Amino acid sequence: MIGICTDSSSQLPAELVDHLGVEIVPVTVTIDGVEYLDGVDLDADGFYSRFSADTAPEVSMSEPSPGQFAAAYEDLIARGCTEILSIHVAPTVAGAVNAARLAAHATAIPVRVVDSTSVGFGVGCCVWAAADAVRHGATLEQAAVASEQAASTLGHFVLLHPSHTDASMVLVNVTSGSAAALGTFPHAADAIDEMARRAVACGQRLRVGVGHSDASSLPTADALAAALGEVANVFEVVRFRIGPSMGSLTGPGAVGCVVSPTG
Numbered sequence: 001m002i003g004i005c006t007d008s009s010s011q012l013p014a015e016l017v018d019h020l021g022v023e024i025v026p027v028t029v030t031i032d033g034v035e036y037l038d039g040v041d042l043d044a045d046g047f048y049s050r051f052s053a054d055t056a057p058e059v060s061m062s063e064p065s066p067g068q069f070a071a072a073y074e075d076l077i078a079r080g081c082t083e084i085l086s087i088h089v090a091p092t093v094a095g096a097v098n099a100a101r102l103a104a105h106a107t108a109i110p111v112r113v114v115d116s117t118s119v120g121f122g123v124g125c126c127v128w129a130a131a132d133a134v135r136h137g138a139t140l141e142q143a144a145v146a147s148e149q150a151a152s153t154l155g156h157f158v159l160l161h162p163s164h165t166d167a168s169m170v171l172v173n174v175t176s177g178s179a180a181a182l183g184t185f186p187h188a189a190d191a192i193d194e195m196a197r198r199a200v201a202c203g204q205r206l207r208v209g210v211g212h213s214d215a216s217s218l219p220t221a222d223a224l225a226a227a228l229g230e231v232a233n234v235f236e237v238v239r240f241r242i243g244p245s246m247g248s249l250t251g252p253g254a255v256g257c258v259v260s261p262t263g
Contacts, residue, residue: 002134002143003081005072007064007088007096008038009245010123011211011256016238020131021079025064025072027096027245032057038245047244048214051252059248063096069103077109083140084111087127087147089119112144116151119174120246121209125260126150153261155202157182157195159220161253169253171195188220195257196227199234203261206234211256213242221255228257235262 005023006012017024026037031050036042038061050057069086076084086104088096097115104111116126129150130143138146156174169191171182182198185191199208208228212221221239229237242254250256 001081001083002138002140003073003076003079003084004127004131004134004143005069005076005084005086005100006123006127007245008243009061009089009096009120010087010127011121011240011243011246012124012127013238013240016124016128020128022127022131023072023076025068027064028062029244029248030060030062036244038243042244044213044241044243044247047247048252051214056251061245061248063099066099066102066106069100070106073103073107073109073111077107082109084109085114085130085134085140085143085147086111087114087116087123087130089116089123110140112140114144114147116147118151118154118156120156120242121211121240121256121258122151122154122156122174124240125154125207125209125258129260150260153203155199155257155259157198157257157259158250159185159191159195159255159257160250161217173198188223192220192224192227195224195255196231199228199257199259200231202259204233205262207236207238207260207262208234209238209240209256209258209260211240211242211258213247213250213254214252217253217255224255224257 007025086100100113126147130147133143133146158172172179210225
């Protein structure tokens with residue numbers, strides 16, 4: 001039996017984690033010098049509550065340790081797994097892939113570590129593709145290839161509010177862990193139209209993830225999800241939160257759109 005592991009920067013919603021049977025290793029998020037485990041003792045709402053219109057906390061994140069990965073692998077072994085696929089991204093959580101590999105060497109069963117080269121829910125889509133492959137009888141290596149192929153076809157867009165005092169929004173394209181600005185939009189409706197246009201151009205049959213950060217970004221995410229749900233080549237829209245690990249990079253007000261072509 002193949003077990004799948006990733007870290008909390010994958011932004012997988014809890015119901016999808018349960019459905020796929022994925023083991024999640026929490027990233028450490030440090031706020032004003034205090035460490036929290038992402039998704040364990042700090043959720044998205046708790047994280048964004050630290051921000052105000054006038055001030056922002058000092059935030060950083062750090063990768064799980066080899067020991068944390070080793071413990072996750074042992075949990076999968078206890079569930080009956082005889083092989084493990086561990087999917088992460090080095091550019092987002094510096095050293096996560098290396099830490100996973102160190103833990104793999106000390107694990108009694110084969111562990112295949114994949115650097116997805118994606119970020120945020122893009123990693124989650126790679127995990128999802130691997131889990132689907134395993135359900136259809138894929139070997140460990142075939143599932144790893146499925147996750148890598150998913151990464152190579154993803155479209156990933158993030159709408160940012162770079163300033164608390166500026167109402168304009170910046171649309172960013174995320175590719176292989178790097179980001180490039182696509183344009184600035186003074187009105188949310190224009191930004192939604194542009195995100196939707198770019199999303200539906202990614203393929204003929206699309207699964208789309210739409211994520212929001214704090215409450216201020218929820219109406220924009222709702223409008224984007226509604227617009228995408230009406231498009232013929234979008235067969236599924238999945239909602240997720242931009243949690244503390246990724247929120248430490250985007251800040252409040254962010255909306256994410258991850259597009260995964262499936263055929």
